[in-house]
Amino acid sequence: MYLxxxxxxxxxxxxxxxxxxxxxxxxxxxxxxxETLETLDLSLSNTIDMSLREERLDEEFLPVCSIxxxxxxxxxxxxxxxxxxxxxxxxxxxAIARVVEGVRIYPL
Amino acid sequence: MKVLGYSExxxxxxxxVHTAMEINQQPAVWxxxxxxxxxxxxxxxxxxxxxxxxxxxxxxxxxxTSAFIGLSLQGVFSNVFIFKLRTCT
Numbered sequence: 001m002y003l004x005x006x007x008x009x010x011x012x013x014x015x016x017x018x019x020x021x022x023x024x025x026x027x028x029x030x031x032x033x034x035e036t037l038e039t040l041d042l043s044l045s046n047t048i049d050m051s052l053r054e055e056r057l058d059e060e061f062l063p064v065c066s067i068x069x070x071x072x073x074x075x076x077x078x079x080x081x082x083x084x085x086x087x088x089x090x091x092x093x094x095a096i097a098r099v100v101e102g103v104r105i106y107p108l
Numbered sequence: 109m110k111v112l113g114y115s116e117x118x119x120x121x122x123x124x125v126h127t128a129m130e131i132n133q134q135p136a137v138w139x140x141x142x143x144x145x146x147x148x149x150x151x152x153x154x155x156x157x158x159x160x161x162x163x164x165x166x167x168x169x170x171x172x173t174s175a176f177i178g179l180s181l182q183g184v185f186s187n188v189f190i191f192k193l194r195t196c197t
Contacts, residue, residue, distance in 0.1 A: 052191055056126075060180070060181070060183075060184045063176065063177060064134075064138060064177065065175055065179035067173055067177075068131070068134065071131050071173065072112065072131065075112060075124065075128065075131060076112075079122055079124060082122075084122055084123030084124060085123065085124040085126075085127035085128070086123045086126045086127050087123050088123065088126055
């Protein structure tokens with residue numbers, strides 16, 4: 001899953017990277033998350049085009065939107081694998097916990 | 109009411125209620141944060157002015173999406189401030 005910038009300079013490098021991946025034929029599936037599809041200019045078969053409007057987001061704010069497809073993918077995939085998104089560690093082992101408890105703060 | 113395509117019953121069954129709610133509420137949460145920051149803009153600016161004048165390192169910590177957001181801010185911070193910004197997850 002590629003989260004593309006909306007800054008043309010960064011996008012140039014991102015495009016080259018993805019084209020290399022496409023050329024090597026090593027992708028199982030490529031999904032491009034982009035602000036506006038017209039700027040992408042890549043032959044990815046799956047794209048998520050986020051902007052319905054003319055105006056562009058400031059580059060700094062784009063990750064806030066771009067991360068959502070990745071979150072959704074993780075959420076739905078974990079369910080399809082029989083895992084619990086709220087409790088990723090299996091069989092009661094608490095390697096990953098959602099809510100951190102029992103942490104003490106000591107004075108410096 | 110379905111959240112991310114699943115009923116409340118289903119979400120409870122496979123243990124996805126909290127994650128689904130968190131993902132789903134992001135637009136509302138971000139708007140709320142935006143309004144809150146906008147209201148406290150001057151206070152935040154004063155704080156940052158003092159804090160950055162006394163800092164040599166800034167560390168952003170978080171997990172999951174917060175970690176991602178912290179990482180995404182490294183470029184912004186380094187363009188604006190001259191000291192090092194580190195993120196740790």
